[in-house]
Amino acid sequence: MVLPSFRTHISAVHGMDDFDEAEVLEKIHLADADVLMLSGSLVDGSGTPSSDFDFSVIAPAQDERFHRDTFPRDQHMRYYTSGDRVRASFDYLPHSLLGVDVEYWTAPEITAMLAAHSRLYAHLCGRARKSSAFAASAVDFRLLSRLTYGVPLTNPAAYEEITAGLRPGEVCYTAFRTAVGSYPDFRDLAGMWAQGDHACALTAARKLGADTFRGLTHVYGNTNRNPKYLPRFLSRLPGPLTALADRYRRLSTLGPATPEAVAATVLEWLDLIDLAFAEIRRARDGAEAFVGREEFLGLLGGELHRTMHWNAEISNEYAFRAREASDDVPPLRELLAALEKRDEAAHGLPLRQWAAARTAPAGENNQSR
Structure with missing residues (x-):
C-alpha cells in the first residue's frame, strides 16, 4: 500500500x-x-x-x-x-x-x-x-x-x-494527581533537615520541585508524565510564567554556588515550590476536567473525623496538602521550621470544623461515616 x-x-x-x-x-x-x-x-x-x-x-x-x-x-x-x-x-x-x-x-x-x-x-x-x-x-x-x-x-x-x-483534559488531571508533590516526600525532607543533612535535603527538595512543576505543566494541558522532558514542557507555559520556569531551570541546573550554600538552596527550592503551588491554584479553576478547589478541599476534609487523636502532625500534613487548592496555608519555610520543632504551623484551615460531623473512617479509603 x-x-x-x-x-x-x-x-x-x-x-x-x-x-x-x-x-x-x-x-x-x-x-x-x-x-x-x-x-x-x-x-x-x-x-x-x-x-x-x-x-x-x-x-x-x-x-x-x-x-x-x-x-x-x-x-x-x-x-x-x-x-x-x-x-x-x-x-x-x-x-x-x-x-x-x-x-x-x-x-x-x-x-x-x-x-x-x-x-x-x-x-x-x-x-x-x-x-x-x-x-x-x-x-x-x-x-x-x-x-x-x-x-x-x-x-x-x-x-x-x-x-x-x-478526553485529554481528564488525562491531564490523572497525570497531575500522580505527579504533584506529596506530604511524605516533604516530611522526609524535614527529617533530613532536622539531622543537619542538608545535602540529602537538597536532593529531596529537587524531587519535590520537579514533581510540583510537572504538576503545573499538567494543569496547562501537558499529558506527558516523562520527567526527562520537563524543562521543555515548562518552556510551553504561558508567557507570564516564563520567569518562574527560568528560575526552576536555573536552580535545577546550577544548584548551590558553594558547599556552604546548600542549606540556603534548600530554602530557595521551598520558596520556588510555593510559587508553583500558587500558580496551580490560579490555573486549575479554568482547567478542563480538574476537580475544583472547593470540591478538593471537601475531599480533603472528608478524611478527618472528630474522634481522631489530634496533634501537630495532622495539622501540618493538611497544611501541606491543602496548598494546591487553598491560599490560607503557611509558606513551606514555616512548615519546615514547625516540623523541626515538633510544633504546629499556623494556618486558617478549619480542620476541626471539617471533622465535626464525622466518626472514625470505615475501611481503607479514608472515607468517614
Whole structure:
C-alpha cells in the first residue's frame, strides 16, 4: 500500500540527521485496514537528534504480525514480546542517530484502555491524595499521552472512532494527581533537615520541585508524565510564567554556588515550590476536567473525623496538602521550621470544623461515616 508523507508532521530538531521516508516506512508491516499513528517526541516537539520515529499500528484484530513465530522479523534489529505476543519492533537507521520504533495494538485493546482510564479518572476525582494507581489501572499512560497528540497517517475515520473515548483534559488531571508533590516526600525532607543533612535535603527538595512543576505543566494541558522532558514542557507555559520556569531551570541546573550554600538552596527550592503551588491554584479553576478547589478541599476534609487523636502532625500534613487548592496555608519555610520543632504551623484551615460531623473512617479509603 502507498503510505502518505509524514515529514511535515515532524517538529524541527536542531542537529537532526536527514532521513529517507521510504527507508523509515519499510520497517512497518501494515495492512490495508490498519490505522498507522505517528507520535512521540519528534511530533510533540521534545525530540533530539537521537530520538525515534514512534509509530503505532492499530489493527482491527490480532493477526500473524502479533505472534512470535509468525512476526515478519526480516530487517529488524530486535523486537519485544510479552509471551507469544509481539508488542513492538525497533531499528536504527544507518548513518544516523535516529531510530524507528513500531508498536502493535488492536482497536479493542485501545478502546479497553480508554475505558480503564475513564474508571481511573473517576477514582482520582474522589480522592485528595497523591496516587500511584496507574500501576494497577490497566492504563499504558505513555500510549495514552501519545493518543492525545498522535497523527493518524492512514484510516483517520477509523482512528477517530477508536479514540472516541479519549478526553485529554481528564488525562491531564490523572497525570497531575500522580505527579504533584506529596506530604511524605516533604516530611522526609524535614527529617533530613532536622539531622543537619542538608545535602540529602537538597536532593529531596529537587524531587519535590520537579514533581510540583510537572504538576503545573499538567494543569496547562501537558499529558506527558516523562520527567526527562520537563524543562521543555515548562518552556510551553504561558508567557507570564516564563520567569518562574527560568528560575526552576536555573536552580535545577546550577544548584548551590558553594558547599556552604546548600542549606540556603534548600530554602530557595521551598520558596520556588510555593510559587508553583500558587500558580496551580490560579490555573486549575479554568482547567478542563480538574476537580475544583472547593470540591478538593471537601475531599480533603472528608478524611478527618472528630474522634481522631489530634496533634501537630495532622495539622501540618493538611497544611501541606491543602496548598494546591487553598491560599490560607503557611509558606513551606514555616512548615519546615514547625516540623523541626515538633510544633504546629499556623494556618486558617478549619480542620476541626471539617471533622465535626464525622466518626472514625470505615475501611481503607479514608472515607468517614
